[in-house]
Amino acid sequence: xxxGIVIPCFNEEEGIEELxxxxxxxxxxxxxxxxxxxxxxxxxxxxxxxxxxxxxxxxCQAKSSVVKGLKLSRNxxxxxxxxxxxxxxxxxxxxxxxxxxxLQDDITLVKAFxxxxxxxxxxxxGVREDRSRDNTLKRNSATLFYRFQHFMGIETVQNxxxxxxxxxxxxxALAEFKEINLFLRGIVPMLGFRSCNVYYTREKRFAGxxxxxFKKMVLFALDGIASFSVRPLxxxxxxxxxxxxxSLVGIAWVxxxxxxxxxxxQGWASTMVSIYFIGGIQVxxxxxxxxxxxxxxxxxxxxxxxxxxKEI
Ligand code: UDP
Ligand code: MG
Numbered sequence: 001x002x003x004g005i006v007i008p009c010f011n012e013e014e015g016i017e018e019l020x021x022x023x024x025x026x027x028x029x030x031x032x033x034x035x036x037x038x039x040x041x042x043x044x045x046x047x048x049x050x051x052x053x054x055x056x057x058x059x060c061q062a063k064s065s066v067v068k069g070l071k072l073s074r075n076x077x078x079x080x081x082x083x084x085x086x087x088x089x090x091x092x093x094x095x096x097x098x099x100x101x102x103l104q105d106d107i108t109l110v111k112a113f114x115x116x117x118x119x120x121x122x123x124x125x126g127v128r129e130d131r132s133r134d135n136t137l138k139r140n141s142a143t144l145f146y147r148f149q150h151f152m153g154i155e156t157v158q159n160x161x162x163x164x165x166x167x168x169x170x171x172x173a174l175a176e177f178k179e180i181n182l183f184l185r186g187i188v189p190m191l192g193f194r195s196c197n198v199y200y201t202r203e204k205r206f207a208g209x210x211x212x213x214f215k216k217m218v219l220f221a222l223d224g225i226a227s228f229s230v231r232p233l234x235x236x237x238x239x240x241x242x243x244x245x246x247s248l249v250g251i252a253w254v255x256x257x258x259x260x261x262x263x264x265x266q267g268w269a270s271t272m273v274s275i276y277f278i279g280g281i282q283v284x285x286x287x288x289x290x291x292x293x294x295x296x297x298x299x300x301x302x303x304x305x306x307x308x309x310k311e312i
Contacts, residue, residue: 003027003040003114004093008081012101013052014207016044019103020060020067026107027066035114041092043068044101045085048075054310061312071310078211079182079220082162083174084306090171097165099126103206105163112198113165122170122193126163128202138217145221152229156185157197169193180298180305183224226291233292236285243281250274 005023009016023042030036044057046069057069070088072081082098089096095117099105109126116124134142146158162184166174173191189195212220225232257263 001036001094001114001117002092003030003036003110004089004096005042005110006045006082006085006089006096006098007042007101008045008047008078008085008098009049009053009057009101010047010075010078010081010211011049011051011053012208013049013056015102015205016053016056016060018206019101019107020044022103022107024064024066026110030111030114035111039092041066041068041089043070043085043089045069045081046071047078047081048072058312069310069312070308073307073309076306077216078162079184079223080305082184083182084308086166086171087175088308088311090168090175093168095165095167096171097163099163100161102208104203105161106200106203109163109198109200116196116198117165117167120194121165121196122167123188123191123195124165125157125160125188125195125197127157127197127199128159128161129199130201134202137214141217145224149224152225152231154186154225154228155189156224157189160185160197163200164188167193178302179227180301180303181223181227181295182305183220183227186224186228222291226295230292232288236288239281240285243278 005027007019020042027036027040027042031038031040044060044067046054046057054069054071057067057071061067061069068089070085072084076084086096086098095114097110097113099107105126113124113126142159146156149156166188170188170191170193173193174187177187177190179187
């Protein structure tokens with residue numbers, strides 16, 4: 001089989017050389033063992049880095065024909081850089097593996113991925129066995145997010161990031177998903193096909209900082225929910241309906257107090273509380289609806305998910 005490894009890189013100048021050294025050694029071993037063909041390759045996608053990432057990639061490419069490089073015209077974000085690499089490389093390989101540039105993903109898993117592919121799996125997920133090497137914030141927020149996603153009716157593989165193998169067949173199916181608000185972890189399970197998990201322990205970053213600061217993580221999480229589930233909108237409808245029922249009871253009560261019992265209600269506090277409560281719910285609901293309107297707006301324009309500047 002011809003194997004391709006696709007790696008999105010955003011300001012990863014410190015790590016790529018080491019990653020490349022390890023990957024090339026691994027690929028060479030696998031070629032010698034007859035596990036993969038010698039046309040197998042590694043493709044680095046430079047996602048508009050502002051450091052020397054692209055020169056490092058070109059240097060690696062100059063030294064070895066196994067290396068390909070793709071430079072996007074600006075920073076499009078991890079998911080878009082990944083889809084750029086997958087779509088550009090899918091016709092040159094029987095299967096593609098996507099991984100991060102920071103050596104957090106155990107590269108020896110590549111062999112396991114290939115074995116599973118040969119057993120007939122079209123999709124193989126790399127799943128983290130323990131997250132003890134992540135910081136507490138990331139670990140807890142991730143768990144909470146998986147639970148919330150599940151509650152919202154979205155099926156994802158727990159503790160799986162974007163370290164996976166996709167066969168040519170799966171990639172062709174993926175190409176049919178044209179959405180701009182990409183959340184691959186949600187789309188890949190929707191492809192169907194025969195799939196399985198392989199397990200590994202995630203290491204610390206080899207070099208550099210995380211490229212997912214808190215703000216990007218929150219936006220990514222929003223995409224992971226609002227791009228797949230309309231349940232938040234439904235919850236708003238249900239909450240609205242119950243509030244409406246509640247207010248009918250309230251109105252009846254006020255009318256009885258005023259005209260039947262003759263007690264004028266002095267309730268300033270209760271008035272204020274209900275104004276804040278209803279106000280809060282309304283603004284929140286508008287926000288949630290806005291998330292969906294915003295997404296339809298972006299999708300309706302059908303802009304490209306990535307633009308390629310250079311290809312080597
Ligand atoms: N990345 C990217 N574009 C971005 C942000 C990140 O291509 O806008 C890449 C990054 O270089 C890395 C991968 O996506 O190879 C995952 O990012 P990172 O390792 O920083 O995320 P974490 O592991 O901290 O979740
Ligand atoms: Mg990482």
